[in-house]
Amino acid sequence: MNANDQRILHIDDDPAITRVMQARLAQHGYAVDELHDPTCWRGALVNGGYRVVILDIEMPQLSGLEVLQQIKQFDIGVAVIILTGQVKMNLVFEALGYGAEFCLFKPANELRQILEALEASFSRIDHWRSAAAHAARQIRIQKKTSEIKSKLKANVTVSPSLVGQLPGSFEWSKFEDYLVSRGAITLEKLKIARTAYARSVKPIGQIALQNRYLGVAGLMQVLERQADTQAMFGETAIELKLLTHEQVEDLLEKQKHLSTTPQDAIFTVGAMTPVNLNRYLAEYLREMEASSSWAVPSPETTDHPHQVTATL
Structure with a gap:
């Protein structure tokens, strides 16, 4: 996986939190881009091509759960890691139910959990890409096989039977x-x-x-x-x-x-x-x-x- 594939979009209305996360993850080879206005998530995903998003839950402009639902409706293949300060199990279950890959709690003093979540998310993306490429190859093979069979049928000369x-x-x-x-x-x-x-x-x-x-x-x-x-x-x-x-x-x-x-x-x-x-x-x-x-x-x-x- 090259550096461009390790880019992450961090959506949080608090610049202090995104800056700290950006600096800490950079030490582990991840490039983190910040987004402080959650309502602009669509443009950021389209233009940046991010495959992994770190998302805060408590934001005044738009709830993180709403952003999560919208992202999954837009592209279910985007991995979303929830980072929240609310230690509520019902919130965790709700986020996972909407399609979040992981739900972690602030403050993220222990970076190990985030690193493990990122590694698992990117690994899953690689698996999806390989599976999609394999499926695409199979479709092309089936299409080519059908074309060959059609040509053979068209070229079959029917001889009088003796x-x-x-x-x-x-x-x-x-x-x-x-x-x-x-x-x-x-x-x-x-x-x-x-x-x-x-x-x-x-x-x-x-x-x-x-x-x-x-x-x-x-x-x-x-x-x-x-x-x-x-x-x-x-x-x-x-x-x-x-x-x-x-x-x-x-x-x-x-x-x-x-x-x-x-x-x-x-x-x-x-x-x-x-x-x-x-x-x-x-x-x-x-x-x-x-x-x-x-x-x-x-x-x-x-x-x-x-x-x-x-x-x-």
Whole structure:
């Protein structure tokens, strides 16, 4: 902390007291500026940039407690040390309640307490400054990260997915083994993706059972009626008054967030991006086409190619 950071504003209507305090604290490296008119505190703080104020309570122009309240409303970060000649505990509690850091009694013959109060106040200010600087850095980092993500989203090129163009003889598990052999995905990641796929391909009835919207008996009742009517599960459950419209909508929303294909599971666990998966799939299809009789439709001849988008 440099000399400018150790400047103090002493507000007291008695010049004799401020002069003595100024001389005694100067011996300990503190620069004390005097203010004898408490009504001028705002201008002094704005122009002087003080972070610590020593404040008297008994002043004719304006009560020290009033000045304390006004200072804290103006800038709660200013540390205020009360110096009073009234030995009244209710006054001490009132001053501390208004935000004073310390409340000390006159005469200040023992300077140790004031020095300790000043040291603690400046130390707290340093801590606040460090915390504020850290928070500002975090905000800047978050802002920059958001900007980068926005740019990445804007620049993501959506490639036609080849998944909807696969021949009937295509075996997805063999393609996954191919990805492992090419080093495009680790075996550990593939196992996680396969587990995610196995757990997440669930009909709405299974989701309802797991979320305890239905019991086993209710689930079987809906399935039996559904087999006869060929109606949707949700419609049947509503008709049987086993689920409400709101519950069905909630279950359908839950189902949206579940992986419904093996490639979705790969994306969900972060093993590969859709763009990379498409690239390896195209290479794999070319190799299979060259070594077998089945043909792969080209993206140009497909009327409605499915698409996948990268998840950032």
